Amino acid sequence: MVRETDRHPDGKFVVCVTSGFHIGPADRGQDEFVSVVNLLDLKVVSSIHASEVAALSGSYRTYGSDHVGHLIAQVFTPFPRHSGDDATFGGSQVKLTVLSLPDLAVVGQCQYSEWMRSGAIVRREGDQDCGKMLGGSLPDFLSALVDTDEPRRNGRPVSSDGHSNEKTVRSPTAVFSRAISSSPSPKRTFFQ
Amino acid sequence: MAPRLLVMLAVALAMAGHSTAELKAVREYLLRPPRDKKILFEMAVTPEQDVLSFIANPKGKWRLSRVRRWLDKEPEEQTIIVPGLALGDRKQWAGPWSAKLIVTPTENSSSV
Numbered sequence: 001m002v003r004e005t006d007r008h009p010d011g012k013f014v015v016c017v018t019s020g021f022h023i024g025p026a027d028r029g030q031d032e033f034v035s036v037v038n039l040l041d042l043k044v045v046s047s048i049h050a051s052e053v054a055a056l057s058g059s060y061r062t063y064g065s066d067h068v069g070h071l072i073a074q075v076f077t078p079f080p081r082h083s084g085d086d087a088t089f090g091g092s093q094v095k096l097t098v099l100s101l102p103d104l105a106v107v108g109q110c111q112y113s114e115w116m117r118s119g120a121i122v123r124r125e126g127d128q129d130c131g132k133m134l135g136g137s138l139p140d141f142l143s144a145l146v147d148t149d150e151p152r153r154n155g156r157p158v159s160s161d162g163h164s165n166e167k168t169v170r171s172p173t174a175v176f177s178r179a180i181s182s183s184p185s186p187k188r189t190f191f192q
Numbered sequence: 193m194a195p196r197l198l199v200m201l202a203v204a205l206a207m208a209g210h211s212t213a214e215l216k217a218v219r220e221y222l223l224r225p226p227r228d229k230k231i232l233f234e235m236a237v238t239p240e241q242d243v244l245s246f247i248a249n250p251k252g253k254w255r256l257s258r259v260r261r262w263l264d265k266e267p268e269e270q271t272i273i274v275p276g277l278a279l280g281d282r283k284q285w286a287g288p289w290s291a292k293l294i295v296t297p298t299e300n301s302s303s304v
Contacts, residue, residue: 013296014236016246016256018276020289033252035274039238039295042258047275069296101296146294 012039013101015071017063027051030060034071036102045102055097055106064145070107071099072145089122091115096130096138108133221262224269236293246293252278254291 014037022031035047050056050073058075066072075095091113098108112127127138134141223245232248243262247255254276260268277289 012239012298014238014244014256015292015294015296016254016274016276017292017294018248018254018289019292020277021286022284023286024281024284031277033276035276037256037272037274039242039258042256042270042272044272044274063292063294065294065296067297071294146297 013037013045013069014039015063015065015101019061021060022051032061034063034104036071036104038102046104048104053106055095055109058093058095066098066141066146067144069101071101071104073097073099074142086117088118089115091123098133110134112138219263221259221267223257223259224271232289232291234291234293236295238295239298244293244295246274246291248289248291249276250279252276 016035016037017032019030019032022028030051032050033047034050036045037043038045050061056073056075058077060076062074062076064072064074073096075097076092077095079091079093081090092115093111094114095109095111097106099105100107110127110130110133112130113125114121115123124138130138130141221243228247228249234246236244236246238244238258240260243259245255245257245259247257249255252275253273255271256274257269257271260270276291279285
């Protein structure tokens with residue numbers, strides 16, 4: 001079980017995550033760096049290339065912090081799809097990985113299966129082990145995660161009214177795309 | 193918010209009755225140069241009310257800036273380099289990058 005005593009007693013950190021989807025021939029999938037910065041002296045304490053960490057291997061990951069200061073990674077590997085499948089329905093194997101801060105060491109891991117329809121979770125199976133590891137209900141634990149992500153749809157930033165609004169600017173070295181959101185906290189993106 | 197400047201705005205929420213609210217800008221702060229035009233960034237606020245700004249860099253040297261006492265006349269700005277994705281061959285990327293800051297809770301807070 002992951003205990004509250006595992007937490008760093010003076011935990012004041014910020015976790016910096018940068019993600020993108022790689023389509024290289026050898027390393028297709030979500031590529032990602034996760035770094036921990038100590039806010040007391042503003043120094044990088046640890047950093048991992050998440051896509052190269054075995055415990056975080058999967059198609060894509062999301063991150064949050066639990067109430068005692070662990071970093072929680074949900075690693076998703078979608079089940080194979082077949083032609084004719086309902087496009088609004090699909091499932092994934094999910095590895096829930098608990099990492100300690102600030103060292104980003106894996107201190108716990110469990111797995112479950114999850115099915116979603118139109119973006120909403122409709123079924124979970126096999127989450128008993130996660131309940132034992134967490135010492136409580138998995139849904140309650142996940143709903144309490146600290147997560148600063150804004151609403152997203154199909155991997156694109158979505159404004160508060162649900163519309164994506166992007167402009168592309170060309171520079172000599174790269175093509176950048178800036179997403180403009182009408183929400184109070186706009187999120188920028190840049191493309192290949 | 194000006195599109196070419198990274199602007200931090202402090203806002204005061206003035207409640208006017210039960211059903212309406214007014215937002216007023218009370219402070220504007222520009223991060224020190226270099227100014228990264230039209231680039232991905234993410235912001236967060238720490239429990240001490242410091243402002244964090246995390247700015248992408250095509251070479252993988254992302255900037256994390258912290259601005260303390262940003263309501264004062266002379267805020268304190270600190271910047272460090274944080275390892276992040278590097279653009280490399282842009283043909284190897286599909287879709288936008290994303291950035292995220294997660295400030296961990298303190299002893300006295302259950303969430304930020």
